[in-house]
Amino acid sequence: MASERDREANRLTARVGRYARVGTNVGGIAAKLAGARLLGMDLDNEKGAADLAAALGGLKGPLMKVAQLLSTIPDVLPPEYSTELAKLQANAPPMGWAFVKRRMRAELGADWQARFASFEHEPAAAASLGQVHRATSLVGAPLACKLQYPDMASAVEADLQQLSMLFSLHRRMRPAIDTREIAKEIGARVREELDYAREAAHIVVYRRILADEPRIRVPEVVPDLSTRRLLTMGWLDGRPLLDFKDHGLEARNRLAATMFHAWWHPFSHYGVIHGDPHLGNYTVFSDADEPAGINLLDYGCIRIFPESFVEGVVDLYLGLLHDDDERIVSAYERWGFKGLTRELIDTLNIWARFIYGPLLSDRVRAIADGISPAEYGRREAFRVHKALKEQGPVRVPREFVFMDRAAIGLGGVFLHLRAELNFYRLFNEQIEGFEAAKVRARQDAVLAAAGLGPQHPAA
Secondary structure: OHHHHHOOOOOHHHHHHHHHHHHHHHHHHHHHHHHHHHOOOOOOHHHHHHHHHHHHHOOOOHHHHHHHHHOOOOOOOOHHHHHHHOOOOOOOOOOOHHHHHHHHHHHHOOOHHHHOOEEOOOOOEEOOOEEEEEEEOOOOOEEEEEEEOOOHHHHHHHHHHHHHHHHHHHHOOOOOEEOHHHHHHHHHHHHHHOOHHHHHHHHHHHHHHOOOOOOEEOOOEOHHHOOOOEEEEEOOOOEEHHHHOOOOHHHHHHHHHHHHHHHHHHHHHHOEEEOOOOHHHEEEEEEOOEEEEEEEOOOOOEEEOOHHHHHHHHHHHHHHHOOOHHHHHHHHHHHOOOOOOHHHHHHHHHHHHHHHHHHOOOOOEOOOOOOOHHHOOHHHHHHHHHHHHOOOOEEOOOHHHHHHHHHHHHHHHHHHHOOOEOHHHHHHHHHOOOOHHHHHHHHHHHHHHOOOOOOOOOO
């Protein structure tokens, strides 16, 4: 078994095949975009965006996931590209049964089927890096088996090289944002997603963090049926979140408040966030057809922050709330922004006031008025882009990337639910009595329990 897995680590032949499938489409679109900008020509961005979405839409692998991430960052892509790529939901064609049998044999051995009472041939879900099959344990427990597609390590390295080429091109076009730290962060997180043993540890972390919260269910890992490329968990029954978008306001608000807790509590108390809050990563469990809580289903894209970053998030909020400029600047510096001028601070505050806006007023409100989920944040991103363009490229600290993406994704969920909540009170409940040292102590404890160890050197 080990030799089969090792042959997939990061093979040149698999990377070359990936370049052939991806590079022509992406490279051609990038060259067209670059040529038009360098020559001062107008470009049909809507057609280019559709072409890029078509090139990525049928692919298994990380490039589509990266494209979705980039769609939330101001300046990296034209608005038409962001709109088109945000629609991608990573629904690649699944592996057939012959492939599944070979993969399961490689992970669990020739007698793998004898270790299950049943194993469904058709996947219950297919995504960018793997697919999920329903199964039953030998004692009758329902299971979810997440099986990684073949050669994903090679696909990741090939796709990240394509991304590096695109970013290099981007840096030559007088961009508002320097993408070097963004590239490092994306590379680190996408490589982590390949390691299902790490994802299993993330699940242990979340089970401990949310152990006393009955509104949120986290699956249980089955260690003896899991490997680095196979993750077997208990199956959580539930329905898609959007099935409840036409329920009454009280039910929709209950779901939104639960989502708020599921995201902000791990961050404010443990420095951990779920970096990919799109609708496919949650289902709803019910009580007599009324939503009772949410199932958290995917733990590949988890970001663990140093306590200093969490303290910066809290300080920026308090600085904006009390109009305390010194505290605002200190927060940006703690995050790692360099060369802060008055103009840059004012520009960063545009984005900060958008992200924090719903948390700053003590009243019941929607997350945004008159905005569709697909357009959430686009207007503010355009304003930030215009302002930054006049100041030269700003290097965005890498920790900011997934924090920003997750906040936008969470806001989109609230818009889908048309929730009306007092976000100010929900947030202040989470940061009451905040101390960075306590965040560090809690984080170290849950990571140690999950076998991960400290993620950041001691301050």
